Amino acid sequence: MKRHQVTIIDIARELNLSKSTVSRALTGHPSVNAATRQAVLEFAEKMDYQRNMLAISLITKKTNTIGIIVPEFHSSYFPKAIIGAQEVASKAGYNTVICQSNETYETEVANTKVMLANQVDGILVSITKETRNFDHLKIFQRKGIPIVFFNRVCDEMDVPKVIVDDYDGAFRAVNHLIERGRKRIAHLAGPSSLKISEKRLNGYTAALRKNNIEFDEELVIPYDLNVDKVKIYVNHLLNMDNPPDAIFAVNDPTAIEAIQVIKKRGLHVPEDIAVVGFSNDFASGLIEPSLTTVSQPVKEIGQTAAQLLIDQINRDVADWKTIIRVLKTELIIRKSS
Amino acid sequence: MKRHQVTIIDIARELNLSKSTVSRALTGHPSVNAATRQAVLEFAEKMDYQRNMLAISLITKKTNTIGIIVPEFHSSYFPKAIIGAQEVASKAGYNTVICQSNETYETEVANTKVMLANQVDGILVSITKETRNFDHLKIFQRKGIPIVFFNRVCDEMDVPKVIVDDYDGAFRAVNHLIERGRKRIAHLAGPSSLKISEKRLNGYTAALRKNNIEFDEELVIPYDLNVDKVKIYVNHLLNMDNPPDAIFAVNDPTAIEAIQVIKKRGLHVPEDIAVVGFSNDFASGLIEPSLTTVSQPVKEIGQTAAQLLIDQINRDVADWKTIIRVLKTELIIRKSS
DNA sequence: CTTCATCTTGGGAACATTCCCACAAAATGG
DNA sequence: CCATTTTGTGGGAATGTTCCCAAGATGAAG
Numbered sequence A, B: 001m002k003r004h005q006v007t008i009i010d011i012a013r014e015l016n017l018s019k020s021t022v023s024r025a026l027t028g029h030p031s032v033n034a035a036t037r038q039a040v041l042e043f044a045e046k047m048d049y050q051r052n053m054l055a056i057s058l059i060t061k062k063t064n065t066i067g068i069i070v071p072e073f074h075s076s077y078f079p080k081a082i083i084g085a086q087e088v089a090s091k092a093g094y095n096t097v098i099c100q101s102n103e104t105y106e107t108e109v110a111n112t113k114v115m116l117a118n119q120v121d122g123i124l125v126s127i128t129k130e131t132r133n134f135d136h137l138k139i140f141q142r143k144g145i146p147i148v149f150f151n152r153v154c155d156e157m158d159v160p161k162v163i164v165d166d167y168d169g170a171f172r173a174v175n176h177l178i179e180r181g182r183k184r185i186a187h188l189a190g191p192s193s194l195k196i197s198e199k200r201l202n203g204y205t206a207a208l209r210k211n212n213i214e215f216d217e218e219l220v221i222p223y224d225l226n227v228d229k230v231k232i233y234v235n236h237l238l239n240m241d242n243p244p245d246a247i248f249a250v251n252d253p254t255a256i257e258a259i260q261v262i263k264k265r266g267l268h269v270p271e272d273i274a275v276v277g278f279s280n281d282f283a284s285g286l287i288e289p290s291l292t293t294v295s296q297p298v299k300e301i302g303q304t305a306a307q308l309l310i311d312q313i314n315r316d317v318a319d320w321k322t323i324i325r326v327l328k329t330e331l332i333i334r335k336s337s
Numbered sequence C: 001c002t003t004c005a006t007c008t009t010g011g012g013a014a015c016a017t018t019c020c021c022a023c024a025a026a027a028t029g030g
Numbered sequence D: 001c002c003a004t005t006t007t008g009t010g011g012g013a014a015t016g017t018t019c020c021c022a023a024g025a026t027g028a029a030g
Helices: A009-013 A019-027 A036-045 A053-060 A079-092 A105-117 A135-143 A166-179 A194-211 A227-238 A254-263 A298-313 B008-015 B017-028 B034-046 B053-060 B077-091 B105-117 B135-143 B165-178 B195-210 B227-238 B252-264 B297-315
Strands: A066-071 A095-100 A123-125 A145-148 A162-163 A184-188 A220-222 A245-247 A273-277 A294-295 A324-329 A330-331 B065-070 B095-100 B122-125 B147-150 B161-164 B187-188 B220-222 B246-249 B274-279 B292-295 B324-329 B331-332
Touching: A009 A019, A009 A036, A009 A273, A036 A053, A053 B053, A066 A079, A066 A105, A066 A298, A079 A095, A079 A105, A079 A298, A095 A105, A095 B095, A095 B187, A105 A123, A105 A135, A123 A298, A135 A145, A135 A184, A145 A298, A162 A166, A162 A298, A166 A184, A166 A194, A166 A245, A166 A273, A166 A294, A166 A330, A184 A194, A184 A254, A194 A220, A220 A227, A245 A254, A254 A273, A273 B292, A298 A324, A298 B122, B008 B034, B017 B034, B053 B095, B065 B077, B065 B105, B065 B297, B077 B095, B095 B105, B105 B135, B122 B297, B135 B147, B147 B297, B161 B165, B161 B297, B165 B187, B165 B246, B165 B274, B165 B292, B187 B227, B187 B252, B220 B227, B227 B252, B246 B252, B252 B274, B297 B324
Parallel strands: A066 A095, A066 A123, A123 A145, A145 A162, A162 A324, A184 A220, A184 A245, A245 A273, A273 A294, B065 B095, B065 B122, B122 B147, B147 B161, B161 B324, B187 B220, B187 B246, B246 B274, B274 B292
Antiparallel strands: A294 A330, B292 B331
């Protein structure tokens, strides 16, 4: 186990060249003799030479690395988005460093410090449900490091954002329930700190209004997205004097958990109570009854965000401050409604 | 948007100190005056100073980064394992760089080059189903960079490995089917290149042997884990003159797909044909009928692997060459059998 | 034969930091 | 009050690479 790593200086010494020439040969600079280049490349290959990106990045002030900060890894949403982002990034020659904030503000702040210390060229962020102060992200702006938000965005910062039309998706989902004859539709909503919760809630109320159904505050339960609590809320709804005949859940894990609870109580979905989710997670097609949900182009969201970030890094976009990409959702009607 | 990043030299100039002193203050070296340290820390904070890990790593020859190479991100297995690994790594002060090999040998090789160029302190690897040559991984050994394999391991390399007892898990799964009265048990197996496929197959045959059931080659179908093909295989099995009364699938996605195909043909699980999977993916508890499967402690696998790697980096373990951690599986009996 | 352009190579600064060595001032001890 | 230790600080090499400037060699043009 020898520790010393092969450097261009080793190669230079061995081949009686200067490190400059070796460097040029390795990077494909035109002004180096063909024979010399050949010799260098062969010798480098033979010695398992690997360029030291640390030194290169230190000089060029470019790491060819983008950071991705997401709140969690448990639902299929973020892994899928990351797949899309990585696809675009690696095609453009960028590596990715991924951090989970575990839905806590403090970890998110720590994550940003890591990104800064590692000199990433840009970051993709989806904030936690706790994040209300954005100073840790504004540092990037001040330092001129591009940011792109996706999914969970920050309105007070002028940077590109990639989202789906949550309002429209929710509206169509609730409208669909009403068309199916439902009159008392409950909404298991997300935390009010998140823009997406707010927009889905707005879509919900708008659909009610359009159909002249009175809004009942009691039927809306915002919660912190910790699925363990869904059981309590669903039971609470079912125990009401005038229980709902449908539930619109803020996301699929919530909807799936709700169905489980309803089934456990011996009630039937959708006969007794219909359920609609949001996101079209993998499991929603498998559960019995299969879940009606609003699908979003998750991978495409990741791809779009990464592309926007890379364009910004390469200064290929002019008015990036105002860019907001809103992708379309699609209502997928299955058996739960 | 100012480009110049704040360095210790800037701080030194401003405070009339040398960069050495500033460096010491920032790193918490004891031999620096309390007042001086205070001044430096305050000024650094005020200026959004962030230490440049590139420069530090270049000098210390330590990046505090570990690389993780996994074949895919689609099943819940690898994301879960990564969660475990990241948990341990970040607790030990390590960052993680994650690469997907997309199940192709070439991408895997490219991934290792990235890891080398970025000077990771160690790597966690689960190989692709294509990988038969291991030269790209042996480079790490030669350079003295620790490796730990998990899940999909390479037998010809003397490095720590973390696996589950696939043989035993498969044995118990098949034994369970036999106890339930099944006599013709098919096996949708994984590619023979993977050790885990082989071991699960061995467990399958051993269970048959123990119960004096004759092994029928026709009932074993090894395939490349591309779930789209499951439909063909299951239909093939069901169309046989003497069709099987049970299927043991090499993993859960395969089993779930098999159940869908069987249901689509109007047959019933488990009455007509029982199905057992392997891994206890999230979806296996939701599908109708719920899937009997062999659960593995996935997160723990990631944790164990990361811990082993970090111990190796810190030279805390002596005989690491021979370490093979075999974690236990558990048979989870549900409705599909 | 001189002049100038072209091709190829070498030398050295720069990047941000750590860490060893040196050294001055202050504190301690007899 | 002098010798010795402790405390705090500065200087500079080193890390591996790129990139600019200079310069020698070669060849072509006049």
